[in-house]
Structures are given as C-alpha cells and as structure tokens.
Amino acid sequence: MITKNTSAPAVDATLRAWGLRLTRQRRIILEVVHATDAHPTAAFVYRRVRRRLPRVSLATVYRNLRRLAAEGFLAERADPSGVRFDGNTAPHDHFTCVACGRIYDVPTRATRGVRARIAVRSGFEVLNHRVEFYGRCGACRRQGGRSPVKGQRRS
Amino acid sequence: MITKNTSAPAVDATLRAWGLRLTRQRRIILEVVHATDAHPTAAFVYRRVRRRLPRVSLATVYRNLRRLAAEGFLAERADPSGVRFDGNTAPHDHFTCVACGRIYDVPTRATRGVRARIAVRSGFEVLNHRVEFYGRCGACRRQGGRSPVKGQRRS
DNA sequence: TTTGTTGTTGATAATGATTACTAAAAATAC
DNA sequence: GTATTTTTAGTAATCATTATCAACAACAAA
Numbered sequence A, B: 001m002i003t004k005n006t007s008a009p010a011v012d013a014t015l016r017a018w019g020l021r022l023t024r025q026r027r028i029i030l031e032v033v034h035a036t037d038a039h040p041t042a043a044f045v046y047r048r049v050r051r052r053l054p055r056v057s058l059a060t061v062y063r064n065l066r067r068l069a070a071e072g073f074l075a076e077r078a079d080p081s082g083v084r085f086d087g088n089t090a091p092h093d094h095f096t097c098v099a100c101g102r103i104y105d106v107p108t109r110a111t112r113g114v115r116a117r118i119a120v121r122s123g124f125e126v127l128n129h130r131v132e133f134y135g136r137c138g139a140c141r142r143q144g145g146r147s148p149v150k151g152q153r154r155s
Numbered sequence C: 001t002t003t004g005t006t007g008t009t010g011a012t013a014a015t016g017a018t019t020a021c022t023a024a025a026a027a028t029a030c
Numbered sequence D: 001g002t003a004t005t006t007t008t009a010g011t012a013a014t015c016a017t018t019a020t021c022a023a024c025a026a027c028a029a030a
Helices: A006-015 A025-034 A042-052 A058-070 A114-122 A139-144 B008-017 B023-034 B042-054 B056-071 B114-124 B138-143
Strands: A076-079 A080-087 A092-095 A103-106 A125-136 B075-079 B083-086 B095-099 B103-106 B123-135
Touching: A006 A042, A006 B023, A025 A042, A025 A058, A042 A058, A042 B114, A058 A076, A092 B114, A103 B114, A114 A125, A114 B095, A114 B103, A114 B123, A125 B114, B008 B023, B023 B056, B042 B056, B042 B083, B056 B075, B114 B123
Parallel strands: A092 A125, B095 B123
Antiparallel strands: A076 A080, A076 B075, A092 A103, A125 B123, B075 B083, B095 B103
C-alpha cells in the first residue's frame, strides 16, 4: 500500500472534472508526496519518482506539483528552507526542529479560536491562517545537542 | 526623520561589538528598511538605496540585509512571494491580503498563549513561533473585488 | 606618518531553483 | 481509423541569491 489517503479512482474523477488526466506520472508524484511525512521539496519528489519512472523529467515533477497543489490535492508552503509540499491537506500547524530540521505536523487544537479573534479585532476577512512553531523536538532534547545542525539535507 | 526606531550611535556600538562597521551603505540600507512598513524584498531595498547611493551594488544590499538580519537589527521571513525583510523586530503576526498583496502587522494579543499550549501538548521546547493570516483587508472588502489580483508587484 | 591588518565594497561570474518552450507521444473524441 | 487535446521529456531561459576577487577604507601598531 503506497498511498495513504488518496484513492486513485476518486482522484481521477476529481481531476477529470478539471480537465486533467490521471497519468502515470501524475499518479506517482501524488503517491510519493502522500507516502512521506517529510514535507518534501520538489527535488526530493523528483528523486523518489525517478526510482519508479527513471525517464521522468524534472519539469514534469514541478509542473504537476504546482498543478496538484492548485487543485487542492496537495498543500504547498514556503519556509526559510524553500518551497515544500505536503500530502496532508487537512488543517494543521507545523513544528520545525531547529536542531535536526525535521518538520512535524501539529494538530490545530492549540490554535483554535485565533482566526476569529483576529477577524473581530482587525475588521479584515480572514480566509486562512498558518502557524509555524520553531524549537527542539523531543529526540533532540534528549540527545542534548545545543546548537542547530549545519548542512542538513534539504530533502 | 528617516529612521523609525534605530538611532545610529546605538546601532554603531552594537555593530562594533560584533566587529562590524556602520558604513554609509549599511546605515542607508538599515534606514530604508526601517522607513517602510511594506515588508520589502531585497530588490525593493536595492531600488530605494540606489536613490541615495547610485553606485551601490546589489551584492552589497544582499550581503548587508543578510548580515543585519543575522545580528537582529532586521527580521527576515520567507513567504510564497519570496524572502522579505522587516524593520519591526518586536514580536508580531502578519496579515496578507490576497486581493491587494499588502502585508499588515498584527499585534500578537490574539495569539498569546498559543506557544505555551503547544509546548505542553507536544513535549517539545518551543523557542519561537509565527502566525500568518490570509484574507481580504478592509480596503479591498469595501471595493468589493472578488478574486486575487494577478501580477502584483513583488516590491 | 608609514605600514600592516582587517573589514567592506562594486563588479561580475557562478549557482540553484523554477519556469518557458517545443517537438513528440499519449489519451480521448469523432 | 483520423482529428483534437493534453501531457510529456528534454532543454534553454529566467530569476533570486551567493561566491569570488581586486581595489579601497578604517583603524592599529610602530
């Protein structure tokens, strides 16, 4: 079982509604992103997809990641390390460990209510919000390392 | 009055403590960022600085923005439109209008307490956090425009 | 003041990520 | 089957950013 929560027929139907086809490349790109929780970069996805489709083009990976994100099959986010994709399109926050670089998903329970409060105070219409935490994860705290690791893979 | 909350002597002293000099270029770059609330990109800063120092190099602007941010005189943040700098180094959140592209500062009152809640729930050590809101600002709501504007200047 | 050391600059080349372009292949419609 | 549309692989082009380096400026020691 490679995909996590995307069934190919359902994806196919929705894609078709937008005039897109579920090609082999597109399906595998989607599967790769869904099969990892590493919040991968385009380059990471490219490397993984190439294991199964050695002749795939980097441009195809970019084109489809962009497209799939635009249609809502993936989430796309920019952070200091670059652009990353996320197969988890449900609302959630992120915790980035400054020691090991790992990005953890965090349930939104703790930040619930924030959006409504801002809307009231500012008079703006809030459509979306994003919370990013930075710190040291449990594993890195136990290892006791002090300073952020240099030269971590962007993966 | 060009600078907002950075007095040159104080900056000079702190820079010197790090072995950095407050050169003409460095001072003007700092002033330009502090003089706008537009959360400027490096290119924007370059254009502004060039008005006062026509022979300044783009590399000098990048070099100093990076450096000044590392020393804490500026804040640096990445968002979908690229890397931006912020003269306001006090804790605050951001609201990005998807219609006009403007980025507003938002006081952190509404998000207070969020960090502590996450720390307790996850067992991670939270050093920092960032909240970004997306929606339509007061001006754009009144104008009644529906969809996000294409091709807005990255300024 | 001269000399040495270190930090800084402007100019430009190099890099890395992303996008644009294009001819060929694949999928679908007729 | 043929025609039409979409997608692809391959590659060139673009854009932001960083690296390199020779010339220059600030400061310190002699």
